[in-house]
Amino acid sequence: MSETIGFIGLGNMGRPMAINLLKAGYNLQVYNRDESKTQDLVEAGARRGARPRDVVNHGSIVITMLANDEALEAVTLGNDGLLAHLGPGGIHLSMSTVSPAMARKMQQLHEQQDCAYVAAPVFGRPEAAAARQLWIAVAGKPEGKQRVRRILDTLGQGQFDFGEEAANANVVKISGNFMLAAAMEAMGEAFTLGEKNGIERSKMYELFTQTLFACPAYQSYGKRIAEKNFEPVGFTMQLALKDVNLVLDAAKEVQSPMPFASHLSNRLLSGLARGRADRDWSELSRGILDDAGIE
Numbered sequence: 001m002s003e004t005i006g007f008i009g010l011g012n013m014g015r016p017m018a019i020n021l022l023k024a025g026y027n028l029q030v031y032n033r034d035e036s037k038t039q040d041l042v043e044a045g046a047r048r049g050a051r052p053r054d055v056v057n058h059g060s061i062v063i064t065m066l067a068n069d070e071a072l073e074a075v076t077l078g079n080d081g082l083l084a085h086l087g088p089g090g091i092h093l094s095m096s097t098v099s100p101a102m103a104r105k106m107q108q109l110h111e112q113q114d115c116a117y118v119a120a121p122v123f124g125r126p127e128a129a130a131a132r133q134l135w136i137a138v139a140g141k142p143e144g145k146q147r148v149r150r151i152l153d154t155l156g157q158g159q160f161d162f163g164e165e166a167a168n169a170n171v172v173k174i175s176g177n178f179m180l181a182a183a184m185e186a187m188g189e190a191f192t193l194g195e196k197n198g199i200e201r202s203k204m205y206e207l208f209t210q211t212l213f214a215c216p217a218y219q220s221y222g223k224r225i226a227e228k229n230f231e232p233v234g235f236t237m238q239l240a241l242k243d244v245n246l247v248l249d250a251a252k253e254v255q256s257p258m259p260f261a262s263h264l265s266n267r268l269l270s271g272l273a274r275g276r277a278d279r280d281w282s283e284l285s286r287g288i289l290d291d292a293g294i295e
Helices: 014-023 035-043 069-076 100-112 126-130 142-155 166-196 201-210 216-227 237-253 259-273 281-291
Strands: 004-008 027-031 061-064 091-094 116-119 134-138 156-161
Touching: 004 014, 014 027, 014 035, 014 126, 014 142, 027 035, 061 069, 061 142, 069 100, 091 100, 091 142, 100 116, 100 166, 100 237, 116 134, 116 142, 116 166, 134 142, 134 166, 142 156, 166 201, 166 216, 166 237, 166 259, 166 281, 201 216, 216 281, 237 259, 237 281, 259 281
Parallel strands: 004 027, 004 061, 061 091, 091 116, 134 156
Antiparallel strands: none
16 A cells, blocks of 8 residues: 555653554655654654654545644644644644534634545444554545545444544544543542452453443453552543543533533542543542542
C-alpha cells in the first residue's frame, strides 16, 4: 500500500495505532511534541516531522490522537498547524477524545478550507490498540468517512456510524467513558461492602462476571478492582477526570442533569489530590477503600 498519511500524537494509544499502520504498508509521517517518542517508528520506516505541518501533504489524510481540546487546537491551528497545509480534499481524522463543542468548531473550520473533519474516537485500552481490537465511533460527512474506512479497518475491529455531525461521535465517546467509570465505582463499592463483611472480593468478582455482568468492561476492570492491582497503567485518572468533566459540560449545555457524573468527578478529583493523577483510572476504587477505612 503506497498511500502516505500523517500521524500526530504518539502516546499510550497513538503509538500502537501508528505501528499497525506501518505494518499494514502505509507510508507514515509522524509528529509528536516529545520527539523521542518517534524514534522507534522512524527506525521502522516512518518519516519524522519537526512541526505538525511537516507531516501533512496537500489533499492527504492526517490522523490526530491527542489528550485534550488544547492539544488538538495546538497542532491544528496557526501557521505550523496542519489545517493551513491540508488543502482542498484533505481529511483530518480526529481519533482523540475531545469535547463535542471542539468537534463542532473543528468541523466548521475545516469545511471553510474545503477540507473534511471526521471524528473517530475509540474504545479500548493500549493492548486493544496493539491488537487492532478497538471499537470506533465515527461521524462526519459521507465522502470523508468513506475515504478513511480502510484506515479504520486497519486500526479496529468495528465501526459505528453516528451521522454527519462530527460532535456526535464525541458525545458517544464521553458517554461511554462515563458509563465505564460508573461501572468501576459500582464494582468498587460492592466489593468493598463484601470485604467488610468477610467475603473475598475475588469470589464476588467470579460470580458477577460469569453471570449478571459477563461482559468485557466488568471482566477486565473488575479483576483489577477485586485484586486491588492497578498495573499496568492504560488510561490515567487525570485523563478520566477530563472526560467526566466533558460529560458534565455537554450535559449542562443541553440541560440534561447527570448527578452521578458529578459524583465521579469528585471521586477522581479526590484521587488527584492524593497524588494518583498518573495512576490507572480503575484506581478510583481506592478512594472507596479510603472512605471505608480499609486503607
